[in-house]
Amino acid sequence: MEQHELWDAVKERCAALEPGSELVTPLSNRPFRVRELSTDHLRIRFDDSGEKRVLRREQFGVLADRLAEHRLAVSELPPGVEPYAAVLTLLADFGVADDEIAYAPGLETGGGSPYLLSPAEARTRPERLRDDALLLADVLDTSDPVAPETLETDALTDLYVLLSDVQHEADRLRQTAREALLSRLGPDQELHGRFGTVRRTTRERRRPKDDETVFDALKMHDVPREWVLGVAPDKLDVVVAATDLEADDVYDVEEQVYVQKTDVEEGEKYSRLQGLAARIKEVDDDETAAELREELLTLETRLDEALSA
Structure with a gap:
């Protein structure tokens, strides 16, 4: 492929990307988006850091010539080459096979880049939470979740799935916000926002030290070790699995029935x-x-x- 043909194909394919699409670097999995198309370069921006980088027309030509001679193993790609390689796999004449990037016009995977994420896949976790919350708000607005038993089965299922998705993503984001707040909260300090107040709280969670340390401490205080010995559940599980001992003989089994989300569309x-x-x-x-x-x-x-x- 001639250099000008290659560059025209690169620009055409990048221009045709669906808005919101994202590429990831083959080895380091860094997400980036094409922000600008120029006569001799592409300007990209990495979503994980905000770093901007220019991909030069002539460098695409150098990499394409290299691939025309032999394949490149993904595991051996230098960091600076990764974005070029990801963009080239958008073209029909390039593809990925056996963890190698190759120039092969007849390759079945040509143009079907594994490093391209659709707008739906490219959303960040906060964006997914926002979108799920919007969908949940729409469901709450158009149904009567106060009386779930009155909903049709499919509507009730959708309500449960959205509630679960929002809960999980909100909790992940809450943990991130918690770490940021802890760096700003001093002892006995409160921070006030429009919607509420937070303060630093300390809880103690104890777990036993290793057995030898515990037994030495008990011995120093004349405490019989039998006072603290008990049945270890993990060891008991092994015994039940490896012998004819029945679980009912050593466990009180209580059955709990719940709804499990198994798939999300x-x-x-x-x-x-x-x-x-x-x-x-x-x-x-x-x-x-x-x-x-x-x-x-x-x-x-x-x-x-x-x-x-």
Whole structure:
């Protein structure tokens, strides 16, 4: 492939990427997006750090010539070459086979880059939480979750799945926010926000030291070791599995029945989300949008005044 043909193909394929799509570097798995197409370079931005980098036209040519001679193992790609390799796998004449990047016009995987993430897959965890919360809000607005027994089975299932997804993602984000807050909270200090107050709290969680240390300490205080010895569940599990001892002989078994989420239809959720986004855009374009915003500002002002009072 001629150099100008290669560069035209690179620009055309990057320009055709669906908005919101993301690429990841083959070895280090760093996510990046193509931000600018120019006559002699691509400008990319890494999502994990905000770092910006320029990918030069001539460097694509050098890498393509190298691949025309022999394949490159993904495990041996230098960090600076990784973004170039990821972009080249978007082209029909390049692909990945047996963990090697190759120039092979007849390769079945050509153009089907494993390093390309769709807009739905490329969302960050906060973005996924926001989207799931929006879907949940729509379900809550269009159903009657106060009386779940009145919902159709499919609607009730969707409600449960969304509640579970929001709970898990919110808890992960809560832990991240907690670490950030701890760095700003001093002892006995409180921080106030519009929606609530937080303070530093310390809890003690104890776990036994190793057996030898514990037994030595007991001996020093004339405490019989039998006082602290007991049945170890993990050892008991081995005995039950390896002998004819029945679990009922040594365990009190209590059966708990619960609902387990086994699958999430991310594609369906994202499709529904796109529909909600279109509806929101229609509201934004409508004359009532200004009135809605004015009402919200008025309500916000009244709340601030009430809290101040």
